[in-house]
Amino acid sequence: MSDADLNEFTCVVCPWGCLLKTQGDKISGYSCTRGLKYAQKEQTDPRRSISGSVRIVGAVNNALPVKTSAPLPKDKLLEAARLLYTVTVRPPIKTGDVIIPNILGTGIDFVASLSMEKQ
Secondary structure, eight states: OOGGGEEEEEOOSSTTOOEEEEETTEEEOOSSHHHHHHHHHHHHOOEEOOEEEEEESSSSSSEEEEEESSOEEGGGHHHHHHHGGGOEEOSOBOTTOEEEOSGGGSSOOEEESSOBOOO
């Protein structure tokens, strides 16, 4: 294996922020079993959460903050973020309401991060 196969990233599952190193199946740098599990998952199925906003009409604000209900596969992030530009909603909206269901067939939704009433 070459140095090109070496990946380094910071663990985000606890406040320690360990510097994880992976090279093939070999993982080092973790201080707890959660870090090891995170590194293994990051190698096989990296995921990230997205937060953003969609247009809202008829409310005091003109943008509604949204976030994913769970982390999305990393290779779908850009396409998922582009979906936010295609949506306009109307109040009333409650925190947790599904704004875009089943993002790109993943079973994960964009949900409202804030409640908004009619203007």
